[in-house]
Amino acid sequence: MVLFPVLINIPPPMLVDDTADRSYWKDHGGNLQHFHSSQAWDSLRVRNDKVDWVDAVWFSQCIPRHSFHVWLVIRNKLKTQDRMSIGEAGSATNLALMCCPLCAYDRDSRDHLFFQCAYASEVWKTVRDWVDMGNVNNTWDSVMGWLVNSANTRHLGGVVCKILVGAATYYIWQERNNRLFSRLQRSPDILSQVILSSVRLKLMGFRIMKHPDHMKIMDRWQISKKNLTEDPG
Known part of the structure; x- marks a missing residue:
């Protein structure tokens, strides 16, 4: 918490006993999606304008x-x-x-x-x-x-x-x-x-x-x- 004070403001996840855990990823548009490595890369990569060639x-x-x-x-x-x-x-x-x-x-x-x-x-x-x-x-x-x-x-x-x-x-x-x-x-x-x-x-x-x-x-x-x-x- 000392290193990352922003974590203090993140609400803890709500656990549902009879439901299987799933990993979600917030995409580039801020929408929750099922986690895929391609989604993670698309969100993290540096974006530049498309070149004409x-x-x-x-x-x-x-x-x-x-x-x-x-x-x-x-x-x-x-x-x-x-x-x-x-x-x-x-x-x-x-x-x-x-x-x-x-x-x-x-x-x-x-x-x-x-x-x-x-x-x-x-x-x-x-x-x-x-x-x-x-x-x-x-x-x-x-x-x-x-x-x-x-x-x-x-x-x-x-x-x-x-x-x-x-x-x-x-x-x-x-x-x-x-x-x-x-x-x-x-x-x-x-x-x-x-x-x-x-x-x-x-x-x-x-x-x-x-x-x-x-x-x-x-x-x-x-x-x-x-x-x-x-x-x-």
Whole structure:
């Protein structure tokens, strides 16, 4: 009571002998609900305004690890060289000598890696030709503008674009880390095929309604028509 004087003013619970005890939780709106961990989390979590890109990152058809990575990219939370302190780098000299592991030119950063680096730019130009993103150049601002404008799309073509952006950023970052920590290297052509294969594998699990636009997409990605289902309408 000394530590928490507010407890003095809380009335004791009324016990009913012939009724089983139950745990209740007061939700965010102040209403008593049956206790669930989800209710507790929803009441305790910090709330911010909904961002306009959320549905471009988190959507039902996404690849979760890719979406989590895109979220980190958008928030600029990756451990890129431009965000490393002198203490983390070891010394000011080591920091000054750092350069992009992909192109060996300039220090890597979010905007450099996605996709202004010569290596990443070549990969991006290859993979974007497989989707309707020909007007999205190799700058992160351009990619971000597309994500915001297309966040709520449910059209198959738009969904494939969102999956492709996630795969491209994920594997570019993976290649960067491979070269930095293990010296393994893949050419831009090989990495492009890894990205495209990842997207294609995801599409193979879709059940898609028969529609001329959908059939064109399936043909482009060389996916069997058995994945197409009849339109219930």
